[in-house]
Amino acid sequence: MNFSNYQTIIQRQCEQLKVAMPDESELQFGFHNHQALAAEIKASPLQALSYADFVQLAQYHPESGYYSSGRIPFGQTGDFTTAPELSNVFSQAVAESIAPTLDAVNGRVIEFGAGSGKMAAEIITQLGDRIQQYCIVEVSAALKQLQKETLQQQGIDCEQTVRWLTQLPEPPVTATVIGNELLDAIPAHRFKVDLQGEFFEQMITLQDDEFAVAWQPVISDALQLWLQQHRDKVDWQADVIYEAAPWRCGWVNSVSDLLSSGSIVLLDYGYAAEEFFNPDRTTGTVQCFYRHQQHEQFFWLTGLQDITSHVNFSELCMAFESNGFELSGFTNQADLLLNSGVLEQLPTDRDLVAQARLSQSLQKLMMPGEMGEVVKAIAFSKNIAQNAQPKISSLLASRL
Numbered sequence: 486m487n488f489s490n491y492q493t494i495i496q497r498q499c500e501q502l503k504v505a506m507p508d509e510s511e512l513q514f515g516f517h518n519h520q521a522l523a524a525e526i527k528a529s530p531l532q533a534l535s536y537a538d539f540v541q542l543a544q545y546h547p548e549s550g551y552y553s554s555g556r557i558p559f560g561q562t563g564d565f566t567t568a569p570e571l572s573n574v575f576s577q578a579v580a581e582s583i584a585p586t587l588d589a590v591n592g593r594v595i596e597f598g599a600g601s602g603k604m605a606a607e608i609i610t611q612l613g614d615r616i617q618q619y620c621i622v623e624v625s626a627a628l629k630q631l632q633k634e635t636l637q638q639q640g641i642d643c644e645q646t647v648r649w650l651t652q653l654p655e656p657p658v659t660a661t662v663i664g665n666e667l668l669d670a671i672p673a674h675r676f677k678v679d680l681q682g683e684f685f686e687q688m689i690t691l692q693d694d695e696f697a698v699a700w701q702p703v704i705s706d707a708l709q710l711w712l713q714q715h716r717d718k719v720d721w722q723a724d725v726i727y728e729a730a731p732w733r734c735g736w737v738n739s740v741s742d743l744l745s746s747g748s749i750v751l752l753d754y755g756y757a758a759e760e761f762f763n764p765d766r767t768t769g770t771v772q773c774f775y776r777h778q779q780h781e782q783f784f785w786l787t788g789l790q791d792i793t794s795h796v797n798f799s800e801l802c803m804a805f806e807s808n809g810f811e812l813s814g815f816t817n818q819a820d821l822l823l824n825s826g827v828l829e830q831l832p833t834d835r836d837l838v839a840q841a842r843l844s845q846s847l848q849k850l851m852m853p854g855e856m857g858e859v860v861k862a863i864a865f866s867k868n869i870a871q872n873a874q875p876k877i878s879s880l881l882a883s884r885l
């Protein structure tokens with residue numbers, strides 16, 4: 486496909502989404518990602534990539550993936566807003582939740598996928614000297630740079646306290662691991678069942694140079710293995726799109742290999758298994774974000790938009806438990822904020838504009854129709870005393 490045809494396709498997609506066209510340099514970047522994906526499809530034996538492989542390349546291709554673009558995905562000119570971007574109240578609540586574990590882990594925190602660095606800055610500010618070392622694992626070079634700037638603007642001495650890890654440290658490590666909206670950025674696999682009970686995997690092919698969805702007998706090794714372990718556990722309904730995330734369990738395994746003792750606090754969009762596999766959600770949980778427009782067309786605007794899918798917290802819990810961790814808490818974001826005590830400490834002397842802005846942010850963070858219910862906080866611990874475990878309530882633990 487030539488650039489002019491690509492532009493025509495993107496124009497059509499932008500019109501359908503009712504969003505502005507990318508500028509010339511963004512278009513060039515997206516075109517490279519499109520070409521890289523198309524080349525991979527053409528080179529593959531089935532002339533198709535699994536959903537997981539497709540999204541991995543769309544998001545993390547070293548030259549043309551969304552997170553390699555150098556564009557900042559947050560803010561008005563970005564594509565989406567996360568909780569730390571809405572209000573520092575959220576990061577303060579996360580700081581409160583890890584505070585009890587800090588002495589047991591010698592003040593060492595490792596954050597995966599730190600975004601703009603706002604949560605890191607707030608946690609370091611709030612917990613002060615109790616943080617001896619704050620390590621960040623970040624795949625995006627542009628975000629690493631932004632994180633450094635954010636921390637410096639907050640007067641945090643990066644040389645002293647903060648380290649960016651290019652690879653995981655040698656085990657054994659004692660630390661508190663945290664991550665907000667990290668796992669939903671690690672691609673899942675998608676599949677469905679037909680009326681005869683045969684499983685089919687969602688694949689992406691090329692049709693007249695455009696990406697198109699096809700359903701083929703399950704080919705991905707990781708999904709085949711996952712189905713061997715799970716096919717009898719769910720009452721699968723025909724033609725519902727389901728998701729499984731063995732790569733996220735891979736992340737759990739590598740973090741578990743690392744930590745000889747410590748705790749983990751993760752926040753993400755998602756549900757416990759029963760709700761996760763609810764057949765009423767016929768089209769799965771994939772969410773794409775382009776210029777703050779949310780939609781499900783993951784094969785549009787590749788390299789230019791963020792692509793996420795929700796977390797199955799029961800699966801996550803099983804993966805950590807089978808690696809020797811115990812569950813320390815599982816709740817939703819509204820409950821996390823309410824129980825953290827940070828809402829009682831909010832200054833009351835704000836001007837009216839600041840007060841209105843804060844109310845609006847709290848509404849987004851806490852209301853059931855916004856992030857309050859669908860975003861969950863989960864915590865695990867290994868080899869640390871009960872009173873040193875993260876402070877996250879077990880409101881929803883019985884659902885796991």
Ligand SMILES: C[S@@+](CC[C@H](N)C(=O)[O-])C[C@H]1O[C@@H](n2cnc3c(N)ncnc32)[C@H](O)[C@@H]1O
Pocket residue numbers: 552567568569570597598599600601622623624625628664665666667670671
């Ligand atoms: C949706 S953003 C969330 C950013 C930030 N935590 C926040 O809440 O604003 C996802 C982040 O995860 C990072 N990421 C994705 N996969 C990762 C991995 N395997 N290891 C570390 N970071 C990763 C991305 O680069 C990005 O910073």
